[in-house]
Amino acid sequence: MEEYRIELTVNDEKIIGTTKAEESLLKFLRRNGFTEVKCGCEKGECGACTVILDKKAIKSCITLALRADHKEVWTVKGMEKLELGRKLQESFVNHGAIQCGFCTPGMILTAKDYMDKNPLPDREEIKKAISGNLCRCTGYKKIVDAIYDVALENQRS
Amino acid sequence: MSEFKYISPKTKEEALEILQEKKSDACIVAGCSNVLPNIKNKKINPKLLVDIINIEQLKGIYRKEDKIFLGPLTTINELLYSEIIFKEYHVLTQAAEQFADPLVRNNATIGGNLVTASPAADMAVPLLALGALIKIESVRQKREVKLKEFFLGPGKTVLQDDEMIVGIEFEQSDINKNGCFIKIGQRKAMAISIASVAVNLEVRQNKINQIRIAAGSVALMPIRLAVIEEFLESKEINNQLIEEAISKVSEEVNPISDIRASEEYRRYISGILFKRAFKKLTD
Numbered sequence: 001m002e003e004y005r006i007e008l009t010v011n012d013e014k015i016i017g018t019t020k021a022e023e024s025l026l027k028f029l030r031r032n033g034f035t036e037v038k039c040g041c042e043k044g045e046c047g048a049c050t051v052i053l054d055k056k057a058i059k060s061c062i063t064l065a066l067r068a069d070h071k072e073v074w075t076v077k078g079m080e081k082l083e084l085g086r087k088l089q090e091s092f093v094n095h096g097a098i099q100c101g102f103c104t105p106g107m108i109l110t111a112k113d114y115m116d117k118n119p120l121p122d123r124e125e126i127k128k129a130i131s132g133n134l135c136r137c138t139g140y141k142k143i144v145d146a147i148y149d150v151a152l153e154n155q156r157s
Numbered sequence: 158m159s160e161f162k163y164i165s166p167k168t169k170e171e172a173l174e175i176l177q178e179k180k181s182d183a184c185i186v187a188g189c190s191n192v193l194p195n196i197k198n199k200k201i202n203p204k205l206l207v208d209i210i211n212i213e214q215l216k217g218i219y220r221k222e223d224k225i226f227l228g229p230l231t232t233i234n235e236l237l238y239s240e241i242i243f244k245e246y247h248v249l250t251q252a253a254e255q256f257a258d259p260l261v262r263n264n265a266t267i268g269g270n271l272v273t274a275s276p277a278a279d280m281a282v283p284l285l286a287l288g289a290l291i292k293i294e295s296v297r298q299k300r301e302v303k304l305k306e307f308f309l310g311p312g313k314t315v316l317q318d319d320e321m322i323v324g325i326e327f328e329q330s331d332i333n334k335n336g337c338f339i340k341i342g343q344r345k346a347m348a349i350s351i352a353s354v355a356v357n358l359e360v361r362q363n364k365i366n367q368i369r370i371a372a373g374s375v376a377l378m379p380i381r382l383a384v385i386e387e388f389l390e391s392k393e394i395n396n397q398l399i400e401e402a403i404s405k406v407s408e409e410v411n412p413i414s415d416i417r418a419s420e421e422y423r424r425y426i427s428g429i430l431f432k433r434a435f436k437k438l439t440d
Contacts, residue, residue, distance in 0.1 A: 001160055002161070002162050002163075021162055043194040043197075044190060056263040056264075058260055062190055062191075062193050063264070064163075064186065064189060064192075064208065066163055067189065067210065110259070110260065128346075129259055131258050131347070132258025
């Protein structure tokens with residue numbers, strides 16, 4: 001089986017690894033210890049595997065690992081290194097926007113990527129922004145509340 | 158399980174050479190939305206993944222005299238946020254807005270959506286209404302095909318094993334400026350459409366000067382409704398005409414019953430979607 005060497009940064013730290021042509025970025029990351037990236041549907045529908053690749057939130061289960069070669073990847077664990085990421089994490093906790101927690105990494109990364117581009121979204125815009133991430137516990141209200149609170153905080157500062 | 162290889166050509170010419178040599182053993186990867194699920198479900202079994210993401214020649218949205226040219230690697234989000242598309246080809250912006258979800262739109266490409274040739278392809282419907290032309294190349298030849306002649310059936314197009322879409326083109330014109338796309342699905346995001354309709358219309362003195370009507374999920378492939386288009390041309394717009402047109406749309410579509418909706422419902426809703434789009438363009 002042919003193997004390919006890839007080099008990337010994950011949460012600002014350099015990673016060198018080998019992958020196969022048809023391996024997903026999700027599988028590659030989990031194999032290399034980044035198990036905070038969750039495996040849900042594996043067909044690009046649920047958003048549990050969301051990561052930020054090359055400054056865009058994407059579904060890592062349908063993305064080739066080879067696409068991350070020489071690119072920058074962020075997972076939820078790296079969010080504490082970034083101001084907006086940290087604010088979102090804290091707001092999710094404060095609002096109890098978590099029940100089983102399986103969708104949370106993806107939700108936070110999608111919200112982070114969206115708010116980098118639109119720091120002051122209203123509730124409707126937030127709902128649209130997270131429409132590719134499924135949550136089967138919370139009914140989304142607390143998640144939207146948590147993200148909206150960060151938007152309000154951005155507005156104040 | 159077969160052994161997969163990966164190659165990422167930097168130029169169009171390089172990619173075409175690879176296709177020429179490998180033919181059906183090669184699978185082009187563009188937006189990467191379908192390739193991995195298809196491999197997993199054993200729907201495809203390529204030996205070589207040809208990742209074209211790094212080919213700059215296949216990207217971008219350009220104005221060329223009185224035409225607009227889209228590189229096939231243009232992502233759905235690039236279309237959605239393009240000012241020129243918003244101003245001149247609003248029907249495409251409307252479809253991009255409803256395409257899958259924001260994460261998928263970051264990667265999914267317009268060329269990939271066409272090549273997948275789903276009967277429900279959301280971007281094919283507005284492009285049909287814009288009268289789009291598909292530019293195709295192989296090492297052997299260059300050719301152009303009207304989008305309405307591009308699809309042959311579910312998952313089937315006129316593309317040969319060694320060919321690739323290298324561009325999508327449509328005219329800058331009054332009719333292309335005035336368009337409306339409406340899709341009905343089971344939810345607002347990640348919904349495969351139950352039916353979708355796009356109408357582009359040019360009216361002169363309350364008469365229909367030119368009209369293009371396209372529909373998705375109501376036939377084996379995204380289609381133009383040529384019979385009703387011909388019926389409407391040069392007619393004066395009034396309520397009676399619209400009522401007649403609704404029932405003709407329901408007759409002309411050719412849907413099936415499936416997990417998402419019945420044939421009867423699809424016929425009915427196609428007429429309604431046409432009415433809504435038409436009224437939006439004429440009110």
